[in-house]
Amino acid sequence: MEADNSTVINPVAPTYLISDYIEIAYLGMVLMLGVPANVVILKKLIKEMKACNRDMVKSGFVMLKINLNITDLLILTYSLGKLIWLITYRWIGGDIACRMYQMFSMFSLYSSSNIVMCIALDRLRNVIYANQIHTKTSKISTVKVLAYGSWLAAFVCSLPQFFLFQTVEVNPNFIQCSDVWQIRRHIKKENEYFPEESFVLTETFENIYNIVHLFLVFWGPLIVLIVTYAVIATKLMKYSLRAPGTQSVRRPMPTAADDSPKDVIVHVNLEDGLLKKDGSFRKVVKCCKEELIPKQHRKKSNRKNGGKDSTTTTSSTSTRVPTWRKQMRSRVFRTTMLVILTHFLFWFPYNALGLMKYINQGMFEVLSANANIFKDLQILITLINPFLYGFSTGN
Template sequence: MNDTKCTDEDEHFMLGTADSIEVLIYFLCFAVGGPLNVIALRRSLRAFRKHRAKSPILLLRINLNLADLCTLFVYVPKQIIWMLTYQWYGGEVLCRVCSFFSTFSFYANSFVITCIAIDRVCGAYNISSLNAHRRAYLRCRRLLVVGWAAAFTLSLPQAAIFRVFKPYSEKDFRQCTPLWTTFLYEKIEELKDVNLTELERTEIQRSISDMQQLEKLYNINHLLFVFWIPCIIIVISYLTVLFILQGRLKEALSPRSTNPGAIVVSTIHKAKQHAKRQATWIILAYLTFWSPYNVLAVLNMTRTLSDHHVFAITLSFLNAAICANPIANPLIYGVLKDDSKP
């Protein structure tokens, strides 16, 4: 009995400590990332208004800032409040609204970064075109419209799935939880009825299995669109950029080339070096902050992990780590550099 008691106390202490550290991570993301992105957004908007020829790079940066601010000022505060109270006090409407925007912010972030990657490919392909700048701005606008619309559409199910649930009739305890959690809780409670016939018990177990499959399909779809598909597009895009620039460099160095060799070689070489550096940092940052959580989530869905308790704590920490990405983004994309050089 003493061993059991000691284990329980250690478990409660670990959970309490883990929660405190996680809240601290969210708070630091909010305290550092919030002002950084607000300053970056103001500088980008000022530079955008100042340039007569609208810069596609600035347009992309502004949208990335907006996506990051949505994460920092909607999702992060909601997580902090929930972890400090472990209850939902916001009511049904706010539950659905917050669930929508929490998911929307992550989709938007991934899709805007994907738009930037696709724009880099088109920019590298048209590096020698005089009309490329005008076309690039229109192309970025179209890409961003598609990206934001996709984020909005894919987030809509959250408003239908999440709802306020009160599991205990004798306690005033509420949670904003997905419908399958509510469904499974109610069905498991039904299974406790000793008067159930074997047929009724089998039917309940079948409905539980069906709901678990639905939850799994939804989570797979979410992981694919929020990370894996954007990640594949980003990696392919930047590899394509490097191949295009390598081909242009070889063409410029060719004796049969009619281009002004030295200038073209210098321009393409600089563009190639810049693309290499930016591609490296973008991919590293995205994979560093996002892939641990998404890889672990896939392992959990395939039941590769055996210790659910350790998994739950680790996954929660990795989810908080994703919120540090908005701190890195303004620095990677150079939002804080000289406004006159977009």
Template structure:
């Protein structure tokens, strides 16, 4: 995903076994994903035509809102597989870069945009679930507009963050042979500088700063926001244990206060007294908490929080975030090791460490499986 090594050979190097293996895997994965992308595009298109189911008061559910997240995640997955993976497979099979400097810049820019948008969409899904908990579950038209603004910000941020790629990468011929590679300007300058030049340390510092920026924006910053969102969300939900999701809004309306305030009272008489005493108050508190907004519904905080963990959208969001972290983490840890010991990083990379990148590509296959499950049940936030 990064390939920012500052070492350039003055002769055409021999192929590494890891490069051959990676090229074969990339070809297989890209070919397989074409069929997955076609099927998923049809399913998303078909799902878009389905009228969102209604909730308690007849307002449209959040089905279309989560559909926007799924569509954005699908677009970024397609960019990763059809731009980054496919071009890299050709690059490894040809064993040289054949698309010139303009192609090198474009490839690095769109590849970076794909990874940034993918990671940021997962982060946006986590933020959306967080806002759903802390805004009493605003659903309907207001949530749909919020989702669109959030995704516009995600793609705009990814676009701006990827712009340095247009200035950092170039096609370069390091040897007398007609053999070019797509490398960073830092690697080119280090290759041209004498070994005793005092500027080498400065160029290496710039290279490290660029690498740190790219890694942070692509993975570590979105990961921090995602984890923080779920930790804060769970800290809000845990006090309402047990998370028994009630399928009937009427039943939940009647039992919410009893569940929260009397969950530890096991005496049968006290429980019956609690239900009889607080049933009407629970109804009154929910009516006062409901704010009439055009195209929008607010559920009371206690009702919304208890419903949260059992919803299809919430479960899918958690699964998408978990799969993203698990599959992206190994490669990013290896990339992070270069800041500690660059020699160790080079050894690991040349001996199969880059194959961990295949896990990131597998995430593009896992995402459709996760968010395609239970599509018809997406009406509950």
């Protein structure tokens, strides 16, 4: 869609700035390092996914890491488009490509933010239901529902971009891809989807759209992350304040060589839902609790064992590491925290700048000179994430 000469904004085509050269070099470096690193990690995570097929907790976390890795590759693809745009210094793809690119760029950001939020929600789920069996079933897992929902939400939230951007000829033979509000402020150009008097083209709608976008892409997920980890911290501290979580139960069990019952000590880990017998662990369906053992049963067991107490507390109770500490020390928990913290640190500046426009206009105008730097920080996260969840081993 090209405008005639009467619609030209500026008769002189813009030229490169020093900041443009810096941004070209920066994007080139990120792409050169980020694409190979993320492709290698994607292959590694797919193999890891197959290896932990029966462990729901681990396979769920690996699946979310794969999704996050894919969002990083999408952001790098968007960065490649931006690099080409900077090198040509004009939009050369046509109107449909302009709309698709703006929609895709927003989709990559939404999906990345949503997957980080899913990782936090998955951590919360595993802390709350830590005592349940963690093996796969034929049903669709909660992690898959979260992942599919994240991608669908990202698509829906980014769809308006297709209708709110279009190409415009800012001077003869110099075409750019811009939003409908900028075009309306500087040029009289008919919009394909909205009439001239449409509320969508007003500054009020522009402000509403930008605020909603900021909330959906960053501030809303940030609130979810804060609430989620506040609940996680509360749950883990409650676990640590509970009564001793390990007890020994003496129960008669027959052996293959002798039909007479023999006393076998079975250590019940109340918090982790595991049975420990002769130094090995196996999962159980339900976690035992001390109050669930009736006193009558204990008395009968005492009589059978010559008056000895059949339920004793092992010395490991006093020295056993609390569940909340084990959770905090686990690599899964640390990796989750680092991914979320990195997401916050690198996304906060640009989104804070966007919000500053509606809080302090003067401060926004001062900081907007560095808007590209703040925005490019979001791209740098694609280099850091592989080192957080990919280039390491262990659980």
